[in-house]
Amino acid sequence: MILELWMVGLVITLLLLIRVPVGLAFIGPSLWWALADGNSGGFALKTAFDGLNSFPLLAVPLFILVGVMANRLGVADRLYEFCLAALARVRGNLAYVNIGTAVGFSWMSGSALADVAGLGKIEVPHMVKAGYPYRFAAGLSASSALISPVMPPSIPAVIYAATATVSTGALFAASVVPALLMAVGLCVYVFVWTARRPDMVSVPFDRQRLRTAAIGTIGPAFVPVILLGGILSGTFTPTEAASVAVLLMIVLGLIYRTLTPRVLLQSLRETAVITGGIGLILASAALLGLILTRAHVSRDVAELVTSVSTEPWAFILMVNIVMLILGTVVDAVAAILVTVPVLLPIATSLGVDPVYFGVVLILNLMIGLLTPPVGSVLFVTASVTGRPVEEVFRGVVPFLIPLVAVLALISAFPAISLWLPHLLGF
Amino acid sequence: MLRIWASAELAIACAAVVAIFLSVLWQVISRYVPALNWPEVGEIANYSLIVLTFIMVGYLIGNNGHIVIQVIDYVAKGRAARMAVKAVSSACTAVICALLAWEAFELIQAYPNRRTAALEIPIWILYAVPLLGFLSGTVRAIVRIFQAGHPDPLFDSAEAR
Amino acid sequence: AGCSTQDNAPTAEGENPRITLKIGSSQPETQPNFYCGMKLLKERIEGQNLNLTLDLFPNSQLGPDAERFSSVQAGDIDIDLQGGSAMSTAFPKIGVLDAAYVFNDVDHFFKWADQNGQDFFKEFNAATDTTIVDAWYFGMRTFTATKPIRKPEDLAGLKIRFPNTPQFLANAKALGANAVAIAVEELYLALQQGVAQGQENPVVATHAQKFDEVLKVASLTNHQVGTHYVVVSDKTLDKMNQAQKDGLFKAIRDIRAENRKCVDDETKKVLDGWRADSGRTVVEIDQVDRQAFISKAETYFNTYFKGADLELYKSVRAAA
Numbered sequence: 065m066i067l068e069l070w071m072v073g074l075v076i077t078l079l080l081l082i083r084v085p086v087g088l089a090f091i092g093p094s095l096w097w098a099l100a101d102g103n104s105g106g107f108a109l110k111t112a113f114d115g116l117n118s119f120p121l122l123a124v125p126l127f128i129l130v131g132v133m134a135n136r137l138g139v140a141d142r143l144y145e146f147c148l149a150a151l152a153r154v155r156g157n158l159a160y161v162n163i164g165t166a167v168g169f170s171w172m173s174g175s176a177l178a179d180v181a182g183l184g185k186i187e188v189p190h191m192v193k194a195g196y197p198y199r200f201a202a203g204l205s206a207s208s209a210l211i212s213p214v215m216p217p218s219i220p221a222v223i224y225a226a227t228a229t230v231s232t233g234a235l236f237a238a239s240v241v242p243a244l245l246m247a248v249g250l251c252v253y254v255f256v257w258t259a260r261r262p263d264m265v266s267v268p269f270d271r272q273r274l275r276t277a278a279i280g281t282i283g284p285a286f287v288p289v290i291l292l293g294g295i296l297s298g299t300f301t302p303t304e305a306a307s308v309a310v311l312l313m314i315v316l317g318l319i320y321r322t323l324t325p326r327v328l329l330q331s332l333r334e335t336a337v338i339t340g341g342i343g344l345i346l347a348s349a350a351l352l353g354l355i356l357t358r359a360h361v362s363r364d365v366a367e368l369v370t371s372v373s374t375e376p377w378a379f380i381l382m383v384n385i386v387m388l389i390l391g392t393v394v395d396a397v398a399a400i401l402v403t404v405p406v407l408l409p410i411a412t413s414l415g416v417d418p419v420y421f422g423v424v425l426i427l428n429l430m431i432g433l434l435t436p437p438v439g440s441v442l443f444v445t446a447s448v449t450g451r452p453v454e455e456v457f458r459g460v461v462p463f464l465i466p467l468v469a470v471l472a473l474i475s476a477f478p479a480i481s482l483w484l485p486h487l488l489g490f
Numbered sequence: 491m492l493r494i495w496a497s498a499e500l501a502i503a504c505a506a507v508v509a510i511f512l513s514v515l516w517q518v519i520s521r522y523v524p525a526l527n528w529p530e531v532g533e534i535a536n537y538s539l540i541v542l543t544f545i546m547v548g549y550l551i552g553n554n555g556h557i558v559i560q561v562i563d564y565v566a567k568g569r570a571a572r573m574a575v576k577a578v579s580s581a582c583t584a585v586i587c588a589l590l591a592w593e594a595f596e597l598i599q600a601y602p603n604r605r606t607a608a609l610e611i612p613i614w615i616l617y618a619v620p621l622l623g624f625l626s627g628t629v630r631a632i633v634r635i636f637q638a639g640h641p642d643p644l645f646d647s648a649e650a651r
Numbered sequence: 652a653g654c655s656t657q658d659n660a661p662t663a664e665g666e667n668p669r670i671t672l673k674i675g676s677s678q679p680e681t682q683p684n685f686y687c688g689m690k691l692l693k694e695r696i697e698g699q700n701l702n703l704t705l706d707l708f709p710n711s712q713l714g715p716d717a718e719r720f721s722s723v724q725a726g727d728i729d730i731d732l733q734g735g736s737a738m739s740t741a742f743p744k745i746g747v748l749d750a751a752y753v754f755n756d757v758d759h760f761f762k763w764a765d766q767n768g769q770d771f772f773k774e775f776n777a778a779t780d781t782t783i784v785d786a787w788y789f790g791m792r793t794f795t796a797t798k799p800i801r802k803p804e805d806l807a808g809l810k811i812r813f814p815n816t817p818q819f820l821a822n823a824k825a826l827g828a829n830a831v832a833i834a835v836e837e838l839y840l841a842l843q844q845g846v847a848q849g850q851e852n853p854v855v856a857t858h859a860q861k862f863d864e865v866l867k868v869a870s871l872t873n874h875q876v877g878t879h880y881v882v883v884s885d886k887t888l889d890k891m892n893q894a895q896k897d898g899l900f901k902a903i904r905d906i907r908a909e910n911r912k913c914v915d916d917e918t919k920k921v922l923d924g925w926r927a928d929s930g931r932t933v934v935e936i937d938q939v940d941r942q943a944f945i946s947k948a949e950t951y952f953n954t955y956f957k958g959a960d961l962e963l964y965k966s967v968r969a970a971a
């Protein structure tokens with residue numbers, strides 16, 4: 065071989081460091097390697113092109129569209145109002161409202177960014193006005209946004225399922241309990257925090273307000289029912305469920321009279337732009353993945369890993385450490401696409417369930433969204449609240465404790481993820 | 491000129507989103523209304539995602555909208571350093587895009603007769619989309635080299651136009 | 652491009668280049684076409700002093716069928732195991748050989764391939780720049796569903812998953828089945844949830860992909876001879892010397908019979924397991940109204956195929 069594979073890795077890293085778009089940084093050196101390896105001119109692009117030709121991946125733009133529309137059609141506001149009315153008298157209510165709204169919205173959104181961009185903009189100023197420190201408010205909003213990409217629908221889950229060729233439905237089912245545990249973990253932290261703050265006042269409870277708010281969430285409540293119910297009853301496949309969820313959003317928008325042609329057009333534009341960005345990474349990672357396969361990298365990594373230990377728990381521990389580090393610097397989608405073809409065969413050979421492995425992988429990478437230097441949730445939170453990134457991160461740090469604790473729990477007990485898919489017969 | 495070109499790219503991408511939505515929905519409905527059964531819709535959906543991705547390459551380069559890793563911002567603080575990074579980065583981007591445009595051209599020539607399985611669309615028509623996308627990306631990246639002195643405005647996908 | 656070992660542009664006299672051949676397939680390592688096919692080929696070739704090494708990529712590691720075939724055309728994959736319909740995007744006529752009941756059984760297929768196939772494979776070579784060396788048996792395609800299928804009428808009211816290519820969908824119509832197109836990644840779940848009530852695949856593949864966990868009735872309609880053509884890129888052949896080509900071609904052809912026995916044994920093993928299971932039904936070959944299926948398919952394809960395709964179809968049927 066003319067060109068060693070580690071040189072490809074080196075050049076990719078250099079290109080990434082000088083801000084070349086991730087997708088192009090992957091393709092460039094891979095293309096060069098493929099040509100040097102004697103492949104036809106066109107090999108690189110053809111592989112990238114074919115990598116996008118996958119039915120399960122169609123759920124990506126559709127779930128992005130659902131999340132974008134839920135924001136623009138006022139669905140997020142309705143959920144917030146409902147949680148506010150329901151949790152009026154609880155001490156530290158705005159903090160719990162923040163988590164509750166995140167859980168509700170997580171059923172409609174597949175990525176963390178839609179969450180912070182939409183909800184963070186409303187919640188952080190509200191909390192600050194009510195006397196919460198900015199760092200606490202921003203840290204909590206950023207952390208609770210991570211529930212979205214874990215709870216179904218989840219874009220990382222769709223991408224993992226397509227890469228690992230496991231059932232998207234099974235991965236969705238396996239993610240429900242871990243997502244709820246994240247919410248519980250955050251609530252515990254909030255409880256401990258407010259216990260030392262008797263000054264965190266609550267507002268009077270208003271029955272009428274709660275009733276109105278509850279009626280306002282009837283429509284959005286159909287989204288999880290249709291998504292999971294439809295998938296589990298066999299009415300449609302997970303990819304198809306995404307299109308039905310879009311249809312439901314259109315119906316809600318018509319009922320609420322918030323769906324104007326302008327809103328629709330802007331939703332489409334936002335979806336196109338986000339999908340275009342993810343799509344190029346999907347395509348380029350298909351090329352990089354094929355090159356790693358052709359060079360039997362998985363076999364070599366497997367030898368390395370199993371020389372350390374052949375215990376599944378040791379492997380999962382290694383994966384956790386590597387992925388947490390990788391997650392701080394690499395985009396989550398790219399990390400899934402590049403690591404799954406290498407790590408999954410090892411996981412399977414050690415008897416690790418691929419669905420459980422997916423949940424662990426995704427959770428690891430999502431935590432990386434909160435950490436510098438590369439943490440998109442951090443940047444968006446800072447940008448929508450108009451404060452420096454460093455300050456948001458200082459706010460996030462304490463919330464990493466419950467999140468990493470949940471990750472440890474889920475890693476240690478595969479049953480937490482797997483009992484629901486098993487119960488449902490996946 | 492680039493503005494009009496960009497809105498054309500975005501319009502095609504939006505049409506692709508609509509096509510994906512309608513074709514996947516069609517597939518659901520046709521399972522319950524067999525008269526509407528038309529297996530080719532699956533292919534429309536898949537190729538729409540491909541068209542969307544490749545047609546947006548240039549647009550996203552031009553608007554600083556691609557997913558990038560921002561570590562360098564912590565190192566390169568001064569104006570000159572940032573300018574140098576942006577120029578080198580854009581030059582690399584231009585080279586990669588140009589290579590990919592060349593590969594697209596190679597593919598168009600390599601498969602003159604191959605057609606897609608269901609709709610029997612000549613495959614070279616589909617390879618023309620990445621050709622356009624990467625040519626557009628090359629032009630955009632070259633333009634960015636000359637704009638290296640100006641800092642990039644933050645790209646907001648919600649305000650994409 | 653050359654179409655047989657003799658008329659290829661020869662590598663310089665006396666040259667014995669060291670070549671590593673990448674061979675791809677959709678078959679997982681648990682399947683006969685891997686352990687009695689690709690793996691056997693690797694042992695045989697590397698056992699000789701040919702300066703050839705085989706690098707095996709089973710389990711669609713190099714991509715889905717149609718994409719892999721276009722890589723063979725480009726020379727980026729050297730050898731691949733391909734069904735006819737995936738190659739029909741490059742050479743539509745080969746789809747005819749995947750028509751339901753065009754071959755009555757495996758013997759009919761190999762008899763045709765040996766006697767009349769040569770012209771056909773030459774034509775294929777001219778159109779695709781790839782050489783079909785031989786075909787390896789893969790199993791008879793057969794229905795597994797929620798209900799027994801003994802005659803064409805039994806298919807009414809069942810939604811059966813067929814692969815999403817024109818020839819397979821035509822087969823559905825020819826047999827009188829309601830085809831649903833479902834991506835293979837989502838098929839297990841779709842069967843489990845009743846989105847489809849059946850699917851068609853060779854017995855070994857149905858078992859390997861665990862579809863028999865959901866579908867308890869197998870009907871041995873044997874409506875299509877499943878074969879994988881062993882197809883070699885002409886770009887690769889141009890790099891090889893005569894001894895290497897001869898050795899490769901001979902090894903591939905020698906494996907045909909062993910591989911077939913392997914598939915038959917494995918099929919029998921799976922079927923015996925099903926037969927012994929009281930929760931399952933196996934509708935045996937003689938319990939299927941084959942004649943009704945064959946004449947229904949023939950009537951359909953005699954109007955479906957046109958021109959050269961129809962000619963090919965008729966000539967194969969005539970040799971039945």
Ligand code: NA
Nearest residue numbers: 173212215217
């Ligand atoms: Na979600």
Ligand code: NA
Nearest residue numbers: 392432435438
């Ligand atoms: Na990070």
